[in-house]
Amino acid sequence: MPQTIKVSPTVHLLQSDATLPINASWFEPDFWQSQDALSGTGNGRGAVWFINSTFGDFVIRHYRRGGLVAKFNKSTFFYTGIKNTRPWQELNLLETMRALKLPVPRPIGGLVTLVRGFYRSTLITETIPHASDLFDIIKQGKSQDLNWTEIGAVIKRFHEAGIYHSDLNCHNIMIDRDSAVWVIDFDKCEQRPIHVTWQQNNIDRLKRSLDKESERHTSFDFSNAQWRDFMEGYRG
Structure with missing residues (x-):
């Protein structure tokens, strides 16, 4: 189960790997670019960035909506509690699957930002090498x-x-x-x-x-x- 750290009244940091010095800036591509660690971008269910850093190789993904809803709401979701957010649930499932020895990426952490009853969120997982x-x-x-x-x-x-x-x-x-x-x-x-x-x-x-x-x-x-x-x- 990911650890939840309240960074501010509206920002929650989710941590699956306690060995890494994760903070809110880790979830911003500009931070990694300033460290000369941003190695590429990609597409998926959300915007994706690839990080090659001294801490390891990671994938950052901003959660985004799909389908018709995305035309007027691209990245906010109704907030009903931290354990119901998409990054918390994905990190928790990844932790479960890792414990079952299933071949999935290592979960690193997530960030949830509250916005007037809704939230935006980002996930970090480890890159699968080669x-x-x-x-x-x-x-x-x-x-x-x-x-x-x-x-x-x-x-x-x-x-x-x-x-x-x-x-x-x-x-x-x-x-x-x-x-x-x-x-x-x-x-x-x-x-x-x-x-x-x-x-x-x-x-x-x-x-x-x-x-x-x-x-x-x-x-x-x-x-x-x-x-x-x-x-x-x-x-x-």
Whole structure:
């Protein structure tokens, strides 16, 4: 469970790793840029920055809304208590999964800023070293190098632990240089009672993402045989 530190009446610092001297400035890309530690940016459910610092390599993510709501409210959420905020829940779930020895990023901390009954928030996790997501690997023509059976087996481990991923897709599965499989981005995810319905929905969502990218990109070479290997690994 992340430790909550009240920095001010409107700012709460969430800390999962007590060994690091985390403070509110850690959640601002400008701070890391001033330290010459900002190494890049990316896209996802929120704005993303990559940090390469003396304390370690991290990912900063500002939580943002999706869908139609984002057109008039991009980054504020209704506040009903610190344990109901998105960073607290994601950090807590990451801590749980790490304790279960599941391959997920190490949680570092979060920041929640209250704004008149609403909140804005940011998350920091550790970067998975020397890893690329499934999408990039396939798009580079390296799908044949992937161990699809192992990928399926790893997803099964999450499901056996009751871990529901709300957005399991080919961008949220990563492979490192040792061919180890990782899963990332656990915003709005949870540990829930095991049931075949949500497990199958997770698998179907992943398959749709692979099919969708295959239709979009001619270089995205993904085959039915590879999916069969995935399912073989998943079913054990």
